[in-house]
Amino acid sequence: MKTFLFSTSPLDTAALQRDMRDVTCGGFAAFEGWVRNHNEGLDVTRLEYEAFAELAEKEGARIVDEAIARFGVTRAACVHRVGSLALGDVAVWVGVSAAHRDEAFRACRYIIDEVKHRVPIWKKEHYVNGDSGWVNCERCAMPAAHTHEHDHAHGHAHPQVHTPDYSRQIALREVGMEGQARLRGASVLVVGAGGLGVPVLQYLAGAGVGRLGIVDADRLEPSNLHRQTWYALADCGREKSTLAAERVRALNPEVRVESHTLRLDDSNAERLAAGHDLILDCSDNFATKFLLNDLALRLRKPVLFASVYQYEGQLQLVRGDDATACLRCVWPEATRDGLVGNCAEAGVLGPVPGVFGSLQALEALKLLLGLPGLAADEMLIFDLISLHTQRLRARRAADCDAHRRAGAAVAAPAPVELEVRFASLTEAQAAGYTFIDVRDARERADEPLPSAAIHLPMSKLLIEAATLDAGMRYLLVCATGKRSAAAASLLRSQGFSECRSLQGGLKGLKATA
Amino acid sequence: MAERTIRVQYYALLREQAGRSDETLTTGARDARELYAELSQRYPFTLPAEMLRVAINAEFGEWNQPLVAGDAVVFIPPVAGG
Numbered sequence: 313m314k315t316f317l318f319s320t321s322p323l324d325t326a327a328l329q330r331d332m333r334d335v336t337c338g339g340f341a342a343f344e345g346w347v348r349n350h351n352e353g354l355d356v357t358r359l360e361y362e363a364f365a366e367l368a369e370k371e372g373a374r375i376v377d378e379a380i381a382r383f384g385v386t387r388a389a390c391v392h393r394v395g396s397l398a399l400g401d402v403a404v405w406v407g408v409s410a411a412h413r414d415e416a417f418r419a420c421r422y423i424i425d426e427v428k429h430r431v432p433i434w435k436k437e438h439y440v441n442g443d444s445g446w447v448n449c450e451r452c453a454m455p456a457a458h459t460h461e462h463d464h465a466h467g468h469a470h471p472q473v474h475t476p477d478y479s480r481q482i483a484l485r486e487v488g489m490e491g492q493a494r495l496r497g498a499s500v501l502v503v504g505a506g507g508l509g510v511p512v513l514q515y516l517a518g519a520g521v522g523r524l525g526i527v528d529a530d531r532l533e534p535s536n537l538h539r540q541t542w543y544a545l546a547d548c549g550r551e552k553s554t555l556a557a558e559r560v561r562a563l564n565p566e567v568r569v570e571s572h573t574l575r576l577d578d579s580n581a582e583r584l585a586a587g588h589d590l591i592l593d594c595s596d597n598f599a600t601k602f603l604l605n606d607l608a609l610r611l612r613k614p615v616l617f618a619s620v621y622q623y624e625g626q627l628q629l630v631r632g633d634d635a636t637a638c639l640r641c642v643w644p645e646a647t648r649d650g651l652v653g654n655c656a657e658a659g660v661l662g663p664v665p666g667v668f669g670s671l672q673a674l675e676a677l678k679l680l681l682g683l684p685g686l687a688a689d690e691m692l693i694f695d696l697i698s699l700h701t702q703r704l705r706a707r708r709a710a711d712c713d714a715h716r717r718a719g720a721a722v723a724a725p726a727p728v729e730l731e732v733r734f735a736s737l738t739e740a741q742a743a744g745y746t747f748i749d750v751r752d753a754r755e756r757a758d759e760p761l762p763s764a765a766i767h768l769p770m771s772k773l774l775i776e777a778a779t780l781d782a783g784m785r786y787l788l789v790c791a792t793g794k795r796s797a798a799a800a801s802l803l804r805s806q807g808f809s810e811c812r813s814l815q816g817g818l819k820g821l822k823a824t825a
Numbered sequence: 826m827a828e829r830t831i832r833v834q835y836y837a838l839l840r841e842q843a844g845r846s847d848e849t850l851t852t853g854a855r856d857a858r859e860l861y862a863e864l865s866q867r868y869p870f871t872l873p874a875e876m877l878r879v880a881i882n883a884e885f886g887e888w889n890q891p892l893v894a895g896d897a898v899v900f901i902p903p904v905a906g907g
Contacts, residue, residue: 508907596907621837621904642885643903645875658838660906691885693836693901698846702834702899705884 315380315388316372318363320395323402328391332409337386339413341420345404347397355440359397363433367473368392375426383419385410390423392433430558476564478520491681492520496566498680499523501585503576503604504594505556506530507539507665508618508672512592514542515673517560521680523568524560525588528553529575539662576600578774578805579798581607590679592672593617605639608632609718610805616675618668622658625668627692628706629675629685634719636688641709664696717807730800731793731815735824737763740814745787748780748811750799755791759818765789773799777806786811793817828853829894831860836901839877843868857881857898858888877902 325344332340347359376388388408397403406423410416427433438444481487498521502509505528516524532540532548532555547555557571572584576595585591585607593604593615601617608615612632617639619626630638671692678685686692686703693702708715734740737747747765749756756767766786768776780786786808788796793816800813816823831854834847843864854860857879864870878885880899881892892898 504907506907594907596905598903598905601905618907619904620906622841622906624836624840624904625906626901626904642878658841658906665907693899695836695840695846700846702880702883704880704899704901707885 314369314373315376315390316369317389317391318365318369318394319391320393323391323393323405325402325405328389328405328407331389332387332407334386334409336411337409338411339416340407340409341413341416342408343404343406343420343424344402345424347399347401347403349399351437354437354443356399356437357440358399358438359401359403360436360438361392361394361397361403361433362436363392363394363431365394368431368433372427372431375423375430378426379408379419379422383410383415383422385415385419388419388423390427392427392431394433426554430561476520476566481519486683487681494682495520495677495680496522498590499525499588500676500680501525501527501588501591502594503527503591503600504596505552506536506594506596507620507660507662508594508669509556509592510540510542511666511669512594512673512676513556513560514563515670516676517564517567517569519673519677520564520566521677522566523588524570525584526553526556526560526569526571527574527576527584528556528571529573539660539665541662541666576603578603579802582611582801582805585611585613588613590676591615592676594669594672602639605630606714606718609638609714614679616672616679618672620660620665620668622660623664623697624693624695625664627668627671627675627686627694628690629679629688631688632718633688634715635708637706637708638712638714640714641712642691642706644709644712661696667694667696720807728810728812730804730813731797732787732812733815733820736821737761737789740787743785745785745812748786748788748799750788750790750795759791761789761818770795770799773802774806777803777808780808782807782809784808784810788813789817790814791817792819829892829896831892831894832897833860833864834897834899836899837904838872838902839868839870839900842870852892854892856889856891857886860892860898861888861900872902 329342349356372390376390380388385408390406392404406420408416408419436444478492482489482492500516500521502512502524505526513524530552532543532550532552534545534548537543537545542559543555551573553571553573557569560567560569574580581603591604591613593601595601604615608630609632614632615630617628617630675685689706691704691706693704741763747761747763749761749765749767750770750773752769788800788811790796793814796813796817800811803811828851830849830851832849835843840846852860852863854863858874861874874888878901879888880886880901881890882897
């Protein structure tokens with residue numbers, strides 16, 4: 313069944329809801345958009361919807377797929393009316409069924425918000441006074457939707473569809489068709505969709521980099537806009553990762569883009585970095601920067617760092633190998649946020665992150681194309697007041713902690729699988745495992761573990777990790793194996809290379825028994 | 826104590842606190858640590874040397890590296906804005 317459809321006839325919402333039924337689902341959420349009798353002070357008598365069906369259906373289906381993937385819901389669908397509608401008619405219907413209500417509500421909200429913003433649908437309102445007007449076009453972020461000028465009231469020419477054209481960069485001898493193919497095959501993770509991230513994403517999307525991942529936990533604020541000029545004042549309050557992904561799609565629909573509204577941390581960094589060739593640090597805090605540095609060394613994956621301050625900035629490439637400098641080789645004292653100001657505290661002139669983001673995009677493209685650029689052993693400092701640049705040589709520090717930890721991890725024999733299945737806890741004990749029970753106190757009281765175990769709920773895990781012995785064979789246990797897997801991966805990132813998670817959890821053991 | 830002429834550059838918070846981005850000065854400081862201590866008397870620097878890096882003649886160097894006349898010394902704090 314298609315997940316996004318247009319309908320020329322009135323919607324049978326009862327039938328649509330029936331299609332959402334699933335015995336694995338405990339909740340169903342629906343949204344209906346109705347034709348109302350007024351808009352911006354004018355009395356509306358009826359409506360007409362027109363869609364550019366081919367593009368719209370694709371984009372609509374993409375939105376529903378995103379919602380399913382993002383919120384883990386079981387079923388989702390959206391139907392939009394086209395043609396002539398009377399007051400009170402259902403114009404759009406969204407339905408989501410899921411195991412729990414929370415994700416159903418959130419996915420439903422996501423679908424209707426995104427459909428409103430991204431799907432090229434035009435609405436012609438007929439007013440009591442006999443006038444009519446096309447509305448809502450300006451919110452549509454589809455690439456071709458803006459080609460129709462403001463002739464909404466009379467006729468509505470279908471936008472012309474353009475395809476991306478890289479001829480101006482292919483013309484460069486160093487790029488050519490081969491370079492373009494390289495860019496298309498490349499995948500870049502951009503951490504931060506703010507002052508640095510905006511120019512980075514613009515240029516990478518424009519250049520036709522095949523896949524872009526965007527990570528940002530924040531929502532757009534009016535104070536961002538002087539330097540994040542890709543966004544609009546009306547976008548304030550929306551998630552930046554979602555906004556940036558929309559803009560990328562509008563700029564270049566050929567780019568596969570994934571947005572992640574979250575803060576990068578030890579539990580998700582490795583998963584997010586997977587599959588990307590290059591990571592660009594466009595973040596605004598030391599915690600993220602050092603986390604990415606350690607990730608670069610652990611995964612042997614290059615990370616290109618940029619940071620700005622008022623009228624200047626720094627650019628550094630960490631290759632992630634053992635021979636060249638990393639961020640901690642330069643800054644061995646773990647630098648704390650708050651000690652030196654960020655953009656909010658110290659102020660920044662808008663084009664400063666613009667310059668550094670552009671430099672970052674440039675260096676990224678050069679790296680992907682194999683062109684010479686910033687060396688792994690240097691830091692570029694650019695003072696935009698005096699316009700003075702310096703390239704400072706940085707050496708791999710012999711006593712670098714991050715390199716030592718990563719070296720130990722790499723030198724270790726084949727990594728131990730994260731999850732392991734046992735028929736019983738006795739069998740696991742016989743295999744030399746010490747149990748760590750990550751369930752909370754109440755769960756433990758309800759169903760105590762038959763064997764001795766260290767009790768460490770998820771919330772305390774990282775704090776208490778220091779008291780554990782990284783060389784021990786720990787088996788992490790929870791009710792279903794989900795939390796324990798997350799916990800094991802957290803501990804792995806802290807150097808516990810032997811720890812594992814009991815697959816299926818206690819529930820799995822019971823099923824086996 | 827032998828005095829030598831050194832070119833000093835300040836970045837980020839240090840530039841702000843020194844109120845200038847560079848200067849040429851004559852100092853008796855034998856190494857970068859002594860130079861930073863001397864400059865801390867003159868300017869309201871809030872960052873301890875441990876939080877900074879010093880680069881001498883376009884290369885990240887050590888705080889105890891002896892200074893010679895004509896050296897270009899750069900004091901750089903880490904920055905994180907984005």
